[in-house]
Amino acid sequence: MEGDNIPRIGISIGDINGIGPEVIIKALSSSSINKICTPVIYGSAKHLSKYKNLLGYNDWLFSTVQNTRQLNKKQINLINCYEGPNFELSLGTVQKEAGQLAFQALDRATQDLKNGYIEALVTAPISKDNTQGEGFKFPGHTEYLANEFQAEEVLMFLVSEELRLGVVTGHIPIEQVKKNITKKQIKAKLDLMLNSLKVDFKIQKPKIAVLGLNPHAGENGLLGKEEIEIIEPLINEYRKKGTLVFGTFPSDGFFATQQWKQFDAVLAMYHDQGLTPFKMLAFDSGVNFTAGLSAVRTSPDHGTAFDLAGKGEADSGSMLHAIFSAVEIYKNRAEYKELTENAISPVKIQRIIKSSKEKK
Incomplete structure (x- = not known):
């Protein structure tokens, strides 16, 4: 230019x-x-x-x-x-x-x-x-x-004036979602989100919410163990470093009670888990941004x-x-x-x- x-x-x-x-x-x-x-x-x-x-x-x-x-x-x-x-x-x-x-x-x-x-x-x-x-x-x-x-990695990052939301897995069949919910994959997306919030959106100390994979975020292992075995231990690693990453949150209650308003961004585990509430909240003003x-x-x-x-x-x-x-x-x-x-x-x-x- x-x-x-x-x-x-x-x-x-x-x-x-x-x-x-x-x-x-x-x-x-x-x-x-x-x-x-x-x-x-x-x-x-x-x-x-x-x-x-x-x-x-x-x-x-x-x-x-x-x-x-x-x-x-x-x-x-x-x-x-x-x-x-x-x-x-x-x-x-x-x-x-x-x-x-x-x-x-x-x-x-x-x-x-x-x-x-x-x-x-x-x-x-x-x-x-x-x-x-x-x-x-x-x-x-x-x-x-x-x-x-x-x-190597990019993040599908849906953004609007009210809500910013990324997904760990994007355009893949639902049967492949579970096998792609790994510590390495979630960490890659979280790192991209944190960097993008700082560089692309000028948020110096971003606060991120992480959704669970299973209904009720696994209900302490009763409805799935990904939260207690993979997602929450990783979140604890970020917290120990002073990074403001919180979770896991059950998707339904998280959006129904408007908890999302307390965060700079939300990381969902799969495509429809994130895009359904995002499009309901910001369909006429939402933007799909490729971070990374x-x-x-x-x-x-x-x-x-x-x-x-x-x-x-x-x-x-x-x-x-x-x-x-x-x-x-x-x-x-x-x-x-x-x-x-x-x-x-x-x-x-x-x-x-x-x-x-x-x-x-």
Whole structure:
């Protein structure tokens, strides 16, 4: 980014036959969006133009560019990514060509992110099975990006103004959850969460709640032993180090009694245990953030919603929050890097004091 503090935010189009294009158009329709970022949509000008006209957004304009060097900071920019046979919009349906477009847009945006041509990436929802192909053999965006950035571990971190929630296991079958609830795996996710809260969200002493795996958090071993054998001993290790990690909490009572409001973040054991209450509390404003990547990636916390595609009924709140969050996290990381790089170590401080005394 050259000469200013306005980040370039890439936005992959997602499945063109879902609500992704609609929430992008609505989120970027505000004239003030270019005051906080330079949006770059990765997709297809032809299909996006038809989509916006179907919605009645005829006056919403974007500038088609070849690459990020041609970006117009005062407009919405679009980079054409699709290479394949011509196809028409078929809103609300699963279409092979739409899956190809979704992957090609994601791939181009990801490469630009890796090369530093954009500062952050916001991904519109894809149809996971429809996007599968030679270059995409992953359960979702999170796993694909972890592979592209060669990250050993990442954290699916759902964030909103009210609640931040991560999961130990993500897109895996429920029968595989138990075998993945290990001390090593939970520790990796807790470490990622703690670091992200400090670096990405500027919380110096974060307080984290850890949910149990079993009903009633195992009921002292009666309903399962993972809590007393794996999770709680690990929590005690963190507590001995002075880290504010608490648990285990039964998921139902924890959310029903609003205990979550007492914590900066919550770590759930598996996907639906965390995402069900999160989406109930923050569906229109929730953001899916991938912690642990060297670059910033966010996404709205909803899917393609094929049943709503093209009807003009999709709420763009989550997409707008995803864009705002990408900008904020990017700036927080830059600020943290500057502070830590310019910080004087205790050893260096002692040397300065010693040198000053000797001169006297």
